[in-house]
Amino acid sequence: MSGGGVRHLYVHLPFCASRCGYCDFVTVVGRSGQHRAYVDALLSELALERELLAPRLESVFLGGGTPTFTEGAELARLLGSLPAADEVTVEANPETVTPELARLLRERGVNRVSLGAQSFRPHLLSVLDRRAGPDDVRSAVYALRDARFDNISLDLIYGIPGQSAADLDADLSNALALEPEHLSCYELEAKPGTRFTHAHGSELARQAEAMESYFEHVVARVTAAGYRWYETANFCRPPHLADGRDLRSRHNLAYWRGRDYLGLGIGAVSTIDGQRWRVTPSLGRYLAALAAGSRPPRELEELPPEVREGERVMLGLRLDEPLVLDGLEGALDGEALERLERLGLVRAEQTAAGRELALTERGRFLGGGVTADLLA
């Protein structure tokens, strides 16, 4: 299936200075003594899985945790040992981005940085337990620009407890003023079991109605600034505003287009040839296994064809490009499709490429429910 090897690699760097209340990723706070051992383990794991990878990768993505919290020397060693790729992205927290770090990333082949700005309002940043302030975001962007980064993405979160419509507007203005190539805007998810949900869950439920229009507002503001709304939560400058470059995240596009990917590191997920597995989230077990030269424990999930087809629909409809239905018809409920077409939420068309399905503009705001309806 992966035709000549997997072309997308994810590397998880779990270390963080502190844990943010809303986060449910696999993270490890502090433990600077273990950064070296962890990078050693990652490189051993890479060696063990190397044969799965294609000779030339399209994308490498370092996510976290806070990848840029990893000690500079270790991060540099890791970057120097990873296979080359057309797009190499590193996630960074603004307060970690110094001019030195920016140079280090650039010198080691990183060509895209995704900055977790989240908000520019101090009171909202503190609700999120974020350490950076609004000025940290700005100086991080300037440092990256000085290091000649020409592909910067900012993450924003909206729907934060206490966030007014004016707060959201200010966040969008501040983010757009920095002229990032790419923007991700996520609605805050109060995931069950997080400290955050415990503290703010009821407040969020109360605000739900007032915040209902925020998503529309985000899309309206960002597209009015010329950005392309290419995925449910992602925007980028279109080619004519970017010297002809396609600034969509190549790595994430691979997920949404149902491509295979390899994940390394604790908690990392891979999907290859109809199998999905997740590496143990336990740092101790991960380090011990790889120190002994064996694969870390993993949780395996078989993806039968009908599940894969359903996922292709779920992921593909997040994009602004139509989904080619070739082989996916069985995953769809034909009656629901007709009903949703009548409601003006989806559009099915016969093109040279085959039968294609896309959400309409309004359909994209309701993409989750529409997809649930569409799936057989």
Added chain:
Amino acid sequence: MRAADSLTAGEVGYVITGLKDVSRLRVGDTLTSEEQPAAEPLPGYKDVKPMVFAGLFPTDSDDYPDLRDALERLKLNDAALFYEPETSQALGFGFRCGFLGLLHMEIVRERLEREFDLDLIVTAPNVAYRVLTKAGEEVEVHNPAEMPREIERVEEPYIRASIIVPKDFVGSVMELNTERRGRFDHMEYLSEQRVLLMYELPLGEIVLDYYDQLKSRTRGYASFDYDVTGFREGQLERVDVLIAGEPVDALSLIVHRDGAYARGRALVDRLREEIPRQFFDVPVQAAIGSRVIARETIKAKRKDVLAKCYGGDITRKRKLLERQKAGKKRMKQVGAVEVPQEAFLAVLNLDGGKK
């Protein structure tokens, strides 16, 4: 047990017959001999007619044959139970069942759920109505959705209620009975503390939540008993509910003209809460004939997306979507609107919702 030639008063026994169809037997039938048949059945036994009706529907429509079998078997030792197949566009296939009264209804429902392990939706109970149509035809109506539109006259069953309460609660009971169109008959002090109140009430006013109300307004002290006394004419109206313009048979009700607006309003408010928002605006209306008496709009959803989805959480997002899908499957489709089953029960406790 031993064989005997005869049974006399106070004795219990059994007879083996060649009868094939047990439904032809009723409690109170007279047994006689072929050689010397009795001319008349023994006096004093009346054929009891069901007065309270409700629709019984399986929660899962695949269980319909099980419900049918269960009712057949229940009927074997409960001759008073009456049932006939009913089809509701909203709830699918089920049965309209007739009961002697509220307790009987409660017992039948409990037995079906416990002894036959069925999961049921029971519609709001209603009473039997005698209707004279404009065409001069007399019909008995057991289901609000079948109430003819062109009516000359409607009669509804009345009861004689005896309520015993501590004297401090007499005022609250009188208030409740007045709300329920009760007519005060008389009252007696059974002791210094306890009072017997006699009322005439339309049965239709007590089938829903009267007993709960009586108990809650008397801190549980009231006791209540009733006999059906006969039919009387009433100013009754059929209130229909329309969801996105489609009439929903299972939600129709018959109410007294004076209470029609309040009921219609309460029902529409309740439905607005129970029906989740859809991809489009959904008007919910209560109407008498073609006259709309209450209206609410369930506003269309403006967003329904999974905020973010990357390689690490595709499985989790897929499962969320599968759950969302399963939730939708449990809903009943009324036109293009997905209505949860709970909404059909909204009509059961309209007053309860206001408490």
